[in-house]
Amino acid sequence: MSAVRLTMTKVLLLNATYEPLSFVSLRRAIVLLLKDKAEVVEALERQLRASTREMPYPLVIRLITYVPVPRRVNIPVTRKTLFARDNHECQYCGTSRSKLTLDHVVPRSRGGKTEWTNVVAACESCNRKKADKLTPEAKMTLRRPPFRPTYVTVVLLGQAQGNEAWARYLPV
Numbered sequence: 572m573s574a575v576r577l578t579m580t581k582v583l584l585l586n587a588t589y590e591p592l593s594f595v596s597l598r599r600a601i602v603l604l605l606k607d608k609a610e611v612v613e614a615l616e617r618q619l620r621a622s623t624r625e626m627p628y629p630l631v632i633r634l635i636t637y638v639p640v641p642r643r644v645n646i647p648v649t650r651k652t653l654f655a656r657d658n659h660e661c662q663y664c665g666t667s668r669s670k671l672t673l674d675h676v677v678p679r680s681r682g683g684k685t686e687w688t689n690v691v692a693a694c695e696s697c698n699r700k701k702a703d704k705l706t707p708e709a710k711m712t713l714r715r716p717p718f719r720p721t722y723v724t725v726v727l728l729g730q731a732q733g734n735e736a737w738a739r740y741l742p743v
């Protein structure tokens with residue numbers, strides 16, 4: 572737990588099934604705990620005072636009652652969501668994490684659309700090398716086929732970097 576930054580004020584909220592739902596503010600987490608709507612799953616060793624109670628400083632909390640959630644959320648393709656899906660790595664060379672661009676696997680000039688199954692994160696140099704060619708024509712290979720991400724992949728993983736306690740409850 573030593574890696575936890577003290578400025579961190581968000582808490583991972585799990586459903587009753589331990590499925591990750593969202594990040595909530597520390598304040599919201601405390602309200603849920605005080606109303607007995609949630610329980611602490613992971614906490615820091617230090618305590619905090621809330622109302623008249625002392626409680627562990629929560630990192631992960633779990634709802635007592637299951638909340639149904641819609642299975643499919645349509646996440647728009649943006650540079651931010653795309654780079655999060657691709658773990659901020661170029662999907663061709665796999666190494667460059669800087670100067671990422673949005674690359675159309677089937678180029679737009681060949682009718683390729685801006686949709687999840689046709690876009691990948693690519694570094695500037697790979698994007699330039701690929702240009703208006705199809706992947707085999709450019710003699711390049713994708714590390715994995717592009718896919719439509721889930722809410723957890725894009726929204727939660729993007730926010731959870733650098734915290735082991737949260738990462739345990741999120742799919743890799």
Ligand SMILES: [Zn+2]
Binds near residue numbers: 695
């Ligand atoms: Zn690259």
